[in-house]
Amino acid sequence: MFIFSSLLFFLPIAYAVPVDPITGATSTNNESDILPRVKIQNGTIIGQGLGAVEDFKGIPYAQAPVGPLRLRAPLPLNKGFGTMIAPLIPNSCPQFITSIDKSNLPNNVIQLLSNTPFVQVATQQSEDCLNLNVQRPAGTTSKSNLPVVVYFFGGAFELGSTQLYDGSSIITKSMILDHPILYVAVNYRVAGFGFLAGKEIMADGSSNLGLRDQRLALKWVQDNIAAFGGDPTKVTIWGESAGAISAFDHTIINGGDNSYGQGSLFHGVIMNSGSIIPAVPVNHPKAQTVYDQVAAAAGCGWKADSLACLRKVPYQNFLNAQSSVPGFLGYRSVDLAYLPRPDPSDNFFPLSPEIPVSNGAFTKVPIIIGDQEDEGTIFSLFQKNITTTNELVTYLTSFFPEADRSVLAGLVATYPNNPAAGSPFGTGLLYNIYPQYKRLAAILGDAVFTLTRRGYLSTVSSQVPSWSFLSTYLSGTPVLGTFHASDVLENFFDLPSIPAAVAVQNYYISFINYGNPNSITKANDVPWQRYDAANPVLLNVGALGVSTLQDTFRKESGEYLVRVQHDLRI
Incomplete structure (x- = not known):
């Protein structure tokens, strides 16, 4: 899947919906009048779909992690967005499709090309990518109270996007069985944008950003999913590979405490190919080697504050720099450069994952796991x-x-x-x-x-x-x-x-x-x-x-x- 999913990212996509450039109002043609719309905390979402499944894609759940917010923990939205037409294809986060070694040309020309602006645009990659998709059976209302599944994609913590994981098939099947469900897929930061480690990252409190993105998305679900017809008291998290490891990690984050408000963030977990990944800390020399390589490749290695420099370098520079380390589709294989690492300075994810499991410090909910x-x-x-x-x-x-x-x-x-x-x-x-x-x-x-x-x-x-x-x-x-x-x-x-x-x-x-x-x-x-x-x-x-x-x-x-x-x- 990793191999052919990587190729799918090169499919060009274009989509536009008529919106008044001054008022932001949507077109008044007959089609837009009958499209489903849902009012949530930060605005109104106009969805897509005139068939069995209604799609609300690309909904922002956090502030864009750009500029000074690059390499920082995600922040909740702090203002409304009015009325928004959900795009057919939402932005994906920047990808680490394969490593770049400029000393090994022409063998690595394809690797350099994968990060060119053309490919970035064609696959709709952007730092402004903290969005999620909601899909539901047609006719669902805010009173439907459907159980919810939240999906985290795989990709070795280096690549992946909600673009590849449409929930229409399983939703349709749930309707046939007369036990309908509501499906949510979450985009989160990957590779150097989401899982860069090192002592500088630890000192800044900016470790495991991809997991923090997912956690904020789960809070968004609790706050907003009822408006779509979902039941926030029946949320299952599901992932494959890196997404399964992520789903497991959410059972040990905060010592296994998944409470939120008067309820809980999730009530069941499905893990396809992934669970415990014992890992050395975020400030371990092995993790530091990756940080130093990325900083050097970005031209920040000699700076007194290399992390501040990484936040300021042009997007393309940082994209290439985070791709300068070995990738999983290569000799180093699953000896990953980017993955969740314990941060002992922070209660969010302080211990290597096998420890809280041994201590019983994990969320006690039903699980499915397999390989x-x-x-x-x-x-x-x-x-x-x-x-x-x-x-x-x-x-x-x-x-x-x-x-x-x-x-x-x-x-x-x-x-x-x-x-x-x-x-x-x-x-x-x-x-x-x-x-x-x-x-x-x-x-x-x-x-x-x-x-x-x-x-x-x-x-x-x-x-x-x-x-x-x-x-x-x-x-x-x-x-x-x-x-x-x-x-x-x-x-x-x-x-x-x-x-x-x-x-x-x-x-x-x-x-x-x-x-x-x-x-x-x-x-x-x-x-x-x-x-x-x-x-x-x-x-x-x-x-x-x-x-x-x-x-x-x-x-x-x-x-x-x-x-x-x-x-x-x-």
Whole structure:
């Protein structure tokens, strides 16, 4: 998904709606007169859609983080915007599509071109991007009180946009089931704009800005969603990959306290491929290296106040500078330059995520969490020089700066040096495109996603209702298997003939409505067994439908990862 979603950003888009340049009034033609409109705290939104789903896209939920507000925590809107026609395609936040290394031309010409003004305009990238989309069934009113799902996109905390995640399919399905839902998708800052770290960032109180954007959006939902017909007491947060990690992070932010006003920000969590990512602090030397590289590339490295300089450099300069570090679609893979890092100076996100989970300091709400069978394959395509066990251990040492080499050697030893045991799983000796490919793919997939999920559930499933799944519907696909983010297709596209897609949407709609994936029953549904660490059963989402599967595969590796999780901070 990361690969083809990156290409989608290059599709040119243009849209204009007639508005009086003096009064701001909308056109009085017949079409605009019948378009849906909703009055919220800061103004009136005129939506789109004359069919089954009504769209209110690009609604601002914060002040534009531009000028002196660049690299600062988001601020709520402080003035009204009058009447606004929702655009068909809202601005996306600036992207880190791939890294820029000007010393390696012409190989990196495409990387430079991805940040040119033409591509920025064509994909509607802008620093003024803190907006969200609301989509609802046609005919919904402020009295409908529909359950709400809030979606956070994935993209390795480097790229992504609500442009790619339209909720029409799942909304339509919810209407067919007669259990309608309301869908919200949130744009938040990514890469250097949203997750730059370093001691300068920590001293300024400006860490984890992308998470702070999301948190402010959740508060916006509480304040405004009733006007659209949503029930603020029934909000589920949902994300995939970086979005799933974000959704998990919201369960530990502020020590697990998600209260807001007289209620709570959310009441359930769905995590597709992502949960705990142990991380070194925002001021750790590893994080500082990224900050120093970005500051130097922007021409700010020699300044006494480099952060103030970064706020003042032209947009294009900062865009290129934040793209000067390694990207996830490259040799460094999931050793990410940008990700949520604990900031011990701030109660917002002070601890490495495994600590509050171990301490029980997380939001106690029902959860769904699951993975694709071959999470690590797309992240292991670029390391063909790794041919031996020793080289594999050496490669992993840079991921985890606080781990002793012996710890990593112990982890690698739990994975046989045999392609038949590697990922894509179940493919025997096939598809080992370089000597350690399938072994590395298994390790990265398990350590970042699949077996970390199991460790997480071993702690939380006794405290909150939990359901877990493994998707295997692309099993046997050459080289990639059931690869990371392939589930986006089933969740967001209309695939009525694919049993897995139908089943998963049924379960999710039930969970969003009732906090339980089994509350909406159909004759062909397989009951999704609640997860129990003593008898861990997964829903197996296969090509021909769903079944059950014991969550006991690669047991030795899973137990080892739990024992050394404090050492494996990225």
